[in-house]
Amino acid sequence: MDHEADVFYRELPKVELHAHLNGSVSFQTIEKLLKRKPHLNIEHSMTAIGKGQRRTLDECFQVFKVIHQLVDTEEDILMVAIDVIKEFAADGVKYLELRSTPRAEKKTGLTKKGYIETVIKAIQQCKNEGVDIDVRFLVAIDRRNGTEVAMETVELAEEFMLSSHGVVVGLDLSGDPTVGHGRDLLPALQRAKNCGLKLSLHLSEVQSQLEETDLLLNLPPDRIGHGTFMHPEVGGSQSVVDKVIKNNIPLELCLTSNVKGQTVLNYSKHHFKYWYQLGHPSVICTDDKGVFCTDLSQEYQLAASTFGLSREAVWTLSQQAIDCIFAPEAVKQQLRQKWTELHSQLFK
Numbered sequence: 611m612d613h614e615a616d617v618f619y620r621e622l623p624k625v626e627l628h629a630h631l632n633g634s635v636s637f638q639t640i641e642k643l644l645k646r647k648p649h650l651n652i653e654h655s656m657t658a659i660g661k662g663q664r665r666t667l668d669e670c671f672q673v674f675k676v677i678h679q680l681v682d683t684e685e686d687i688l689m690v691a692i693d694v695i696k697e698f699a700a701d702g703v704k705y706l707e708l709r710s711t712p713r714a715e716k717k718t719g720l721t722k723k724g725y726i727e728t729v730i731k732a733i734q735q736c737k738n739e740g741v742d743i744d745v746r747f748l749v750a751i752d753r754r755n756g757t758e759v760a761m762e763t764v765e766l767a768e769e770f771m772l773s774s775h776g777v778v779v780g781l782d783l784s785g786d787p788t789v790g791h792g793r794d795l796l797p798a799l800q801r802a803k804n805c806g807l808k809l810s811l812h813l814s815e816v817q818s819q820l821e822e823t824d825l826l827l828n829l830p831p832d833r834i835g836h837g838t839f840m841h842p843e844v845g846g847s848q849s850v851v852d853k854v855i856k857n858n859i860p861l862e863l864c865l866t867s868n869v870k871g872q873t874v875l876n877y878s879k880h881h882f883k884y885w886y887q888l889g890h891p892s893v894i895c896t897d898d899k900g901v902f903c904t905d906l907s908q909e910y911q912l913a914a915s916t917f918g919l920s921r922e923a924v925w926t927l928s929q930q931a932i933d934c935i936f937a938p939e940a941v942k943q944q945l946r947q948k949w950t951e952l953h954s955q956l957f958k
Protein backbone atom coordinates (compact mmCIF):
# COMPACT_ATOMS: atom_id res chain seq x y z
CA MET A 611 0.00 0.00 0.00
CA ASP A 612 1.14 3.53 -0.73
CA HIS A 613 0.35 4.87 2.78
CA GLU A 614 -1.52 3.80 5.81
CA ALA A 615 -4.54 5.87 6.73
CA ASP A 616 -4.83 7.55 10.15
CA VAL A 617 -6.58 5.69 12.96
CA PHE A 618 -9.78 7.76 12.63
CA TYR A 619 -10.30 6.64 9.04
CA ARG A 620 -9.46 3.03 9.79
CA GLU A 621 -11.84 2.93 12.75
CA LEU A 622 -14.58 4.76 10.87
CA PRO A 623 -17.24 2.15 10.01
CA LYS A 624 -17.49 2.04 6.23
CA VAL A 625 -19.62 0.75 3.37
CA GLU A 626 -17.85 -0.40 0.19
CA LEU A 627 -20.09 -0.54 -2.87
CA HIS A 628 -17.68 -0.59 -5.79
CA ALA A 629 -15.01 -3.29 -5.59
CA HIS A 630 -14.05 -5.60 -8.48
CA LEU A 631 -12.90 -8.90 -7.03
CA ASN A 632 -9.85 -9.43 -9.21
CA GLY A 633 -8.81 -5.79 -8.96
CA SER A 634 -8.96 -6.00 -5.16
CA VAL A 635 -6.36 -8.75 -4.72
CA SER A 636 -3.67 -7.61 -2.27
CA PHE A 637 0.11 -7.87 -2.58
CA GLN A 638 0.11 -10.74 -0.06
CA THR A 639 -2.46 -12.75 -1.99
CA ILE A 640 -0.67 -12.13 -5.30
CA GLU A 641 2.47 -13.56 -3.64
CA LYS A 642 0.58 -16.75 -2.81
CA LEU A 643 -0.74 -16.98 -6.38
CA LEU A 644 2.74 -16.41 -7.85
CA LYS A 645 4.02 -19.32 -5.77
CA ARG A 646 1.21 -21.52 -7.05
CA LYS A 647 2.04 -20.66 -10.68
CA PRO A 648 5.77 -20.02 -11.06
CA HIS A 649 5.68 -21.22 -14.69
CA LEU A 650 3.73 -18.10 -15.72
CA ASN A 651 6.77 -15.90 -15.10
CA ILE A 652 4.64 -13.06 -13.82
CA GLU A 653 6.26 -10.36 -11.71
CA HIS A 654 4.60 -8.34 -9.05
CA SER A 655 5.14 -5.09 -10.94
CA MET A 656 2.72 -6.40 -13.57
CA THR A 657 -0.24 -6.60 -11.19
CA ALA A 658 -0.24 -3.25 -9.38
CA ILE A 659 0.22 0.48 -9.95
CA GLY A 660 2.25 2.03 -7.14
CA LYS A 661 2.52 5.46 -5.58
CA GLY A 662 2.87 8.32 -8.05
CA GLN A 663 2.55 5.94 -11.00
CA ARG A 664 -0.02 6.56 -13.66
CA ARG A 665 -1.07 4.36 -16.54
CA THR A 666 -3.24 4.84 -19.56
CA LEU A 667 -6.63 3.20 -19.31
CA ASP A 668 -5.48 0.64 -21.84
CA GLU A 669 -2.44 -0.29 -19.74
CA CYS A 670 -4.66 -0.62 -16.68
CA PHE A 671 -6.86 -3.11 -18.48
CA GLN A 672 -3.78 -5.15 -19.38
CA VAL A 673 -3.18 -5.56 -15.65
CA PHE A 674 -6.49 -7.39 -15.29
CA LYS A 675 -5.44 -9.85 -17.99
CA VAL A 676 -2.34 -10.72 -15.96
CA ILE A 677 -4.36 -11.18 -12.76
CA HIS A 678 -6.87 -13.36 -14.60
CA GLN A 679 -4.01 -15.68 -15.59
CA LEU A 680 -3.16 -16.02 -11.92
CA VAL A 681 -6.76 -16.62 -10.85
CA ASP A 682 -8.12 -19.38 -13.04
CA THR A 683 -9.35 -22.20 -10.81
CA GLU A 684 -12.11 -22.52 -8.21
CA GLU A 685 -9.40 -22.95 -5.61
CA ASP A 686 -7.82 -19.61 -6.59
CA ILE A 687 -11.15 -17.81 -6.61
CA LEU A 688 -12.02 -19.16 -3.17
CA MET A 689 -8.71 -18.01 -1.70
CA VAL A 690 -8.82 -14.62 -3.41
CA ALA A 691 -12.40 -13.90 -2.36
CA ILE A 692 -11.82 -14.94 1.27
CA ASP A 693 -8.64 -12.84 1.49
CA VAL A 694 -10.32 -9.80 -0.08
CA ILE A 695 -13.33 -10.02 2.25
CA LYS A 696 -11.11 -10.34 5.33
CA GLU A 697 -8.97 -7.39 4.21
CA PHE A 698 -12.02 -5.17 3.78
CA ALA A 699 -13.24 -6.28 7.22
CA ALA A 700 -9.83 -5.49 8.76
CA ASP A 701 -10.06 -2.02 7.20
CA GLY A 702 -13.34 -1.31 9.03
CA VAL A 703 -15.73 -2.11 6.20
CA LYS A 704 -18.97 -3.38 7.73
CA TYR A 705 -20.92 -3.89 4.53
CA LEU A 706 -19.40 -4.86 1.20
CA GLU A 707 -20.81 -5.38 -2.27
CA LEU A 708 -18.26 -7.33 -4.26
CA ARG A 709 -18.59 -7.53 -8.01
CA SER A 710 -16.97 -9.96 -10.40
CA THR A 711 -17.25 -11.18 -13.97
CA PRO A 712 -18.01 -14.91 -14.13
CA ARG A 713 -15.31 -16.53 -16.28
CA ALA A 714 -15.02 -19.95 -17.86
CA GLU A 715 -11.49 -21.37 -18.36
CA LYS A 716 -11.23 -24.37 -20.64
CA LYS A 717 -7.75 -25.23 -19.36
CA THR A 718 -8.83 -25.73 -15.77
CA GLY A 719 -12.45 -26.75 -16.28
CA LEU A 720 -13.71 -23.61 -14.55
CA THR A 721 -17.29 -22.78 -15.53
CA LYS A 722 -19.20 -19.53 -15.09
CA LYS A 723 -21.63 -21.25 -12.78
CA GLY A 724 -18.78 -22.74 -10.75
CA TYR A 725 -17.22 -19.28 -10.60
CA ILE A 726 -20.32 -17.70 -9.06
CA GLU A 727 -20.84 -20.64 -6.71
CA THR A 728 -17.28 -20.29 -5.47
CA VAL A 729 -17.63 -16.57 -4.71
CA ILE A 730 -20.83 -17.33 -2.80
CA LYS A 731 -19.03 -20.12 -0.94
CA ALA A 732 -16.28 -17.68 0.11
CA ILE A 733 -18.88 -15.21 1.38
CA GLN A 734 -20.61 -18.01 3.31
CA GLN A 735 -17.33 -19.25 4.76
CA CYS A 736 -16.41 -15.79 6.08
CA LYS A 737 -19.86 -15.49 7.62
CA ASN A 738 -19.48 -18.90 9.31
CA GLU A 739 -16.12 -17.80 10.70
CA GLY A 740 -17.79 -14.76 12.21
CA VAL A 741 -15.92 -12.13 10.18
CA ASP A 742 -17.59 -8.82 11.09
CA ILE A 743 -18.82 -7.82 7.64
CA ASP A 744 -22.01 -8.30 5.61
CA VAL A 745 -21.08 -9.24 2.05
CA ARG A 746 -23.26 -9.25 -1.07
CA PHE A 747 -22.43 -10.08 -4.66
CA LEU A 748 -23.05 -8.26 -7.94
CA VAL A 749 -22.59 -10.37 -11.05
CA ALA A 750 -20.65 -8.38 -13.64
CA ILE A 751 -21.07 -8.04 -17.38
CA ASP A 752 -17.87 -7.23 -19.28
CA ARG A 753 -19.08 -4.89 -22.02
CA ARG A 754 -16.42 -6.21 -24.37
CA ASN A 755 -18.25 -9.53 -24.69
CA GLY A 756 -21.37 -8.22 -26.42
CA THR A 757 -25.09 -8.86 -26.47
CA GLU A 758 -25.33 -12.61 -26.13
CA VAL A 759 -22.90 -13.04 -23.27
CA ALA A 760 -24.62 -10.14 -21.50
CA MET A 761 -27.97 -11.94 -21.75
CA GLU A 762 -26.43 -15.21 -20.60
CA THR A 763 -24.88 -13.41 -17.61
CA VAL A 764 -28.23 -11.89 -16.66
CA GLU A 765 -29.83 -15.35 -16.75
CA LEU A 766 -27.13 -16.69 -14.43
CA ALA A 767 -27.46 -13.71 -12.11
CA GLU A 768 -31.22 -14.20 -11.99
CA GLU A 769 -30.84 -17.87 -11.14
CA PHE A 770 -28.44 -17.09 -8.29
CA MET A 771 -30.51 -14.17 -7.05
CA LEU A 772 -33.28 -16.71 -6.47
CA SER A 773 -31.12 -19.44 -4.92
CA SER A 774 -28.44 -17.58 -2.92
CA HIS A 775 -30.58 -16.42 0.02
CA GLY A 776 -30.01 -12.76 -0.68
CA VAL A 777 -26.29 -12.87 -1.43
CA VAL A 778 -26.64 -12.05 -5.14
CA VAL A 779 -28.44 -8.71 -5.22
CA GLY A 780 -27.57 -7.14 -8.52
CA LEU A 781 -25.73 -6.72 -11.75
CA ASP A 782 -22.73 -4.60 -12.71
CA LEU A 783 -21.80 -3.33 -16.15
CA SER A 784 -18.06 -2.78 -16.45
CA GLY A 785 -15.05 -3.52 -18.65
CA ASP A 786 -13.00 -1.32 -20.95
CA PRO A 787 -15.29 1.68 -21.54
CA THR A 788 -13.79 2.32 -24.98
CA VAL A 789 -15.02 -1.04 -26.27
CA GLY A 790 -18.61 -1.78 -27.33
CA HIS A 791 -21.77 0.28 -26.99
CA GLY A 792 -24.41 0.26 -24.27
CA ARG A 793 -27.20 0.16 -26.83
CA ASP A 794 -26.33 -3.48 -27.59
CA LEU A 795 -26.61 -4.35 -23.91
CA LEU A 796 -29.85 -2.55 -23.24
CA PRO A 797 -32.16 -5.59 -23.65
CA ALA A 798 -30.07 -7.61 -21.17
CA LEU A 799 -30.01 -4.74 -18.66
CA GLN A 800 -33.74 -4.20 -19.07
CA ARG A 801 -34.38 -7.87 -18.40
CA ALA A 802 -32.19 -7.77 -15.30
CA LYS A 803 -34.11 -4.82 -13.97
CA ASN A 804 -37.46 -6.46 -14.68
CA CYS A 805 -36.54 -9.58 -12.73
CA GLY A 806 -35.55 -7.59 -9.65
CA LEU A 807 -31.78 -7.40 -9.97
CA LYS A 808 -30.39 -4.02 -8.91
CA LEU A 809 -28.24 -2.29 -11.53
CA SER A 810 -24.91 -0.55 -11.04
CA LEU A 811 -23.52 0.72 -14.34
CA HIS A 812 -20.11 2.20 -15.14
CA LEU A 813 -21.16 5.33 -17.01
CA SER A 814 -19.13 8.12 -18.64
CA GLU A 815 -15.87 6.78 -17.24
CA VAL A 816 -14.25 8.29 -20.31
CA GLN A 817 -15.20 11.34 -22.37
CA SER A 818 -17.58 11.36 -25.33
CA GLN A 819 -20.01 8.76 -24.07
CA LEU A 820 -22.84 11.13 -23.43
CA GLU A 821 -25.17 9.44 -25.89
CA GLU A 822 -24.65 6.05 -24.25
CA THR A 823 -25.00 7.52 -20.77
CA ASP A 824 -28.19 9.33 -21.72
CA LEU A 825 -29.65 6.13 -23.17
CA LEU A 826 -28.76 3.91 -20.20
CA LEU A 827 -30.01 6.52 -17.73
CA ASN A 828 -33.51 5.88 -19.07
CA LEU A 829 -33.51 2.41 -17.47
CA PRO A 830 -32.80 4.02 -14.90
CA PRO A 831 -29.90 2.26 -13.13
CA ASP A 832 -29.90 2.04 -9.31
CA ARG A 833 -26.34 3.37 -9.04
CA ILE A 834 -23.67 4.85 -11.32
CA GLY A 835 -20.00 3.87 -11.27
CA HIS A 836 -17.64 6.84 -11.78
CA GLY A 837 -19.81 9.15 -13.95
CA THR A 838 -16.63 11.15 -14.47
CA PHE A 839 -17.74 13.06 -17.56
CA MET A 840 -21.45 13.66 -16.97
CA HIS A 841 -21.46 17.31 -15.90
CA PRO A 842 -21.14 20.27 -18.29
CA GLU A 843 -17.70 21.47 -17.04
CA VAL A 844 -16.07 18.34 -18.44
CA GLY A 845 -17.98 17.97 -21.67
CA GLY A 846 -21.14 16.44 -20.20
CA SER A 847 -24.57 18.04 -20.24
CA GLN A 848 -27.03 19.64 -17.87
CA SER A 849 -29.80 17.36 -19.08
CA VAL A 850 -27.79 14.28 -18.08
CA VAL A 851 -27.09 15.84 -14.67
CA ASP A 852 -30.78 16.65 -14.31
CA LYS A 853 -31.73 13.03 -15.08
CA VAL A 854 -29.31 11.74 -12.43
CA ILE A 855 -30.67 14.19 -9.86
CA LYS A 856 -34.32 13.67 -10.75
CA ASN A 857 -33.98 9.89 -10.35
CA ASN A 858 -31.78 10.35 -7.28
CA ILE A 859 -29.21 7.85 -8.59
CA PRO A 860 -26.22 7.55 -6.21
CA LEU A 861 -22.68 7.79 -7.60
CA GLU A 862 -19.83 5.44 -6.67
CA LEU A 863 -16.69 7.59 -6.69
CA CYS A 864 -13.17 6.16 -6.75
CA LEU A 865 -10.55 8.90 -6.41
CA THR A 866 -7.28 7.01 -6.69
CA SER A 867 -8.55 4.80 -9.49
CA ASN A 868 -9.45 7.83 -11.60
CA VAL A 869 -6.18 9.65 -10.89
CA LYS A 870 -3.96 6.62 -11.53
CA GLY A 871 -6.01 5.69 -14.60
CA GLN A 872 -5.61 9.30 -15.77
CA THR A 873 -9.23 10.11 -16.43
CA VAL A 874 -8.93 12.79 -13.73
CA LEU A 875 -5.91 15.10 -13.70
CA ASN A 876 -5.37 15.21 -9.94
CA TYR A 877 -7.26 14.68 -6.69
CA SER A 878 -8.49 18.26 -6.39
CA LYS A 879 -10.03 18.07 -9.87
CA HIS A 880 -12.03 14.98 -8.98
CA HIS A 881 -15.78 15.21 -9.69
CA PHE A 882 -16.48 14.28 -6.06
CA LYS A 883 -16.42 18.04 -5.51
CA TYR A 884 -19.13 18.78 -8.08
CA TRP A 885 -21.57 16.15 -6.82
CA TYR A 886 -20.83 16.64 -3.13
CA GLN A 887 -21.50 20.37 -3.40
CA LEU A 888 -24.85 19.57 -5.00
CA GLY A 889 -25.66 17.40 -1.99
CA HIS A 890 -26.15 14.47 -4.36
CA PRO A 891 -25.68 10.96 -2.85
CA SER A 892 -22.02 10.13 -3.49
CA VAL A 893 -20.29 7.09 -2.06
CA ILE A 894 -16.50 6.86 -1.73
CA CYS A 895 -15.24 3.50 -3.04
CA THR A 896 -11.96 1.80 -3.99
CA ASP A 897 -12.72 0.20 -7.40
CA ASP A 898 -9.58 -1.99 -7.42
CA LYS A 899 -7.74 -1.68 -4.11
CA GLY A 900 -5.06 -4.21 -5.13
CA VAL A 901 -4.26 -2.75 -8.53
CA PHE A 902 -4.31 0.84 -7.27
CA CYS A 903 -2.55 0.06 -3.96
CA THR A 904 -5.15 1.68 -1.73
CA ASP A 905 -7.89 0.84 0.74
CA LEU A 906 -11.18 2.44 1.69
CA SER A 907 -9.77 4.22 4.78
CA GLN A 908 -7.19 5.86 2.60
CA GLU A 909 -9.80 6.95 0.06
CA TYR A 910 -11.88 8.59 2.80
CA GLN A 911 -8.79 10.32 4.15
CA LEU A 912 -7.86 11.54 0.66
CA ALA A 913 -11.36 12.92 0.10
CA ALA A 914 -11.24 14.65 3.49
CA SER A 915 -7.81 16.21 3.02
CA THR A 916 -8.43 17.22 -0.60
CA PHE A 917 -11.85 18.78 -0.05
CA GLY A 918 -11.48 19.96 3.54
CA LEU A 919 -14.08 17.71 5.14
CA SER A 920 -14.42 17.76 8.92
CA ARG A 921 -14.55 14.49 10.85
CA GLU A 922 -18.30 14.95 11.33
CA ALA A 923 -18.70 15.44 7.57
CA VAL A 924 -16.68 12.28 6.93
CA TRP A 925 -18.89 10.43 9.41
CA THR A 926 -22.03 11.63 7.64
CA LEU A 927 -20.57 10.61 4.28
CA SER A 928 -19.94 7.06 5.47
CA GLN A 929 -23.34 6.89 7.18
CA GLN A 930 -25.22 8.10 4.09
CA ALA A 931 -23.65 5.31 2.04
CA ILE A 932 -26.01 2.96 3.91
CA ASP A 933 -28.94 4.52 2.03
CA CYS A 934 -27.36 3.40 -1.26
CA ILE A 935 -26.84 -0.32 -0.60
CA PHE A 936 -28.70 -2.94 -2.62
CA ALA A 937 -29.61 -5.18 0.34
CA PRO A 938 -33.13 -4.78 1.76
CA GLU A 939 -34.37 -2.14 4.18
CA ALA A 940 -33.95 -4.41 7.24
CA VAL A 941 -30.20 -4.60 6.53
CA LYS A 942 -30.04 -0.79 6.26
CA GLN A 943 -31.69 -0.53 9.66
CA GLN A 944 -29.17 -2.94 11.20
CA LEU A 945 -26.29 -0.96 9.75
CA ARG A 946 -27.70 2.38 10.96
CA GLN A 947 -27.93 0.84 14.43
CA LYS A 948 -24.31 -0.29 14.20
CA TRP A 949 -23.18 3.20 13.13
CA THR A 950 -25.04 4.75 16.06
CA GLU A 951 -23.31 2.38 18.47
CA LEU A 952 -19.87 3.10 17.02
CA HIS A 953 -20.27 6.89 16.92
CA SER A 954 -19.53 7.46 20.59
CA GLN A 955 -16.42 5.24 20.46
CA LEU A 956 -14.99 7.21 17.57
CA PHE A 957 -15.83 10.68 18.88
CA LYS A 958 -14.87 10.26 22.53
Ligand SMILES: CC(C)=CCNc1ncnc2c1ncn2[C@@H]1O[C@H](COP(=O)(O)O)[C@@H](O)[C@H]1O
Binds near residue numbers: 631668
Ligand atom coordinates in the same frame (compact mmCIF):
# COMPACT_ATOMS: atom_id res chain seq x y z
C1 LIG B 1 -8.40 0.72 -16.08
C2 LIG B 1 -8.93 1.38 -14.89
C3 LIG B 1 -8.59 2.80 -14.66
C4 LIG B 1 -9.70 0.63 -14.08
C5 LIG B 1 -10.75 1.13 -13.23
N1 LIG B 1 -11.97 1.19 -13.93
C6 LIG B 1 -12.65 0.11 -14.38
N2 LIG B 1 -13.52 0.38 -15.38
C7 LIG B 1 -14.24 -0.61 -15.95
N3 LIG B 1 -14.14 -1.88 -15.58
C8 LIG B 1 -13.29 -2.20 -14.60
C9 LIG B 1 -12.52 -1.22 -13.95
N4 LIG B 1 -11.78 -1.85 -13.00
C10 LIG B 1 -12.10 -3.17 -13.08
N5 LIG B 1 -13.00 -3.39 -14.05
C11 LIG B 1 -13.58 -4.67 -14.49
O1 LIG B 1 -13.34 -5.64 -13.49
C12 LIG B 1 -12.59 -6.74 -14.03
C13 LIG B 1 -11.67 -7.31 -12.97
O2 LIG B 1 -12.41 -7.89 -11.92
P1 LIG B 1 -13.24 -9.25 -12.08
O3 LIG B 1 -12.45 -10.19 -12.92
O4 LIG B 1 -14.56 -8.90 -12.71
O5 LIG B 1 -13.38 -9.74 -10.66
C14 LIG B 1 -11.89 -6.15 -15.23
O6 LIG B 1 -11.55 -7.12 -16.16
C15 LIG B 1 -12.93 -5.16 -15.77
O7 LIG B 1 -13.90 -5.84 -16.54
Ligand SMILES: [Zn+2]
Binds near residue numbers: 835
Ligand atom coordinates in the same frame (compact mmCIF):
# COMPACT_ATOMS: atom_id res chain seq x y z
ZN1 LIG C 1 -15.13 -0.11 -11.54
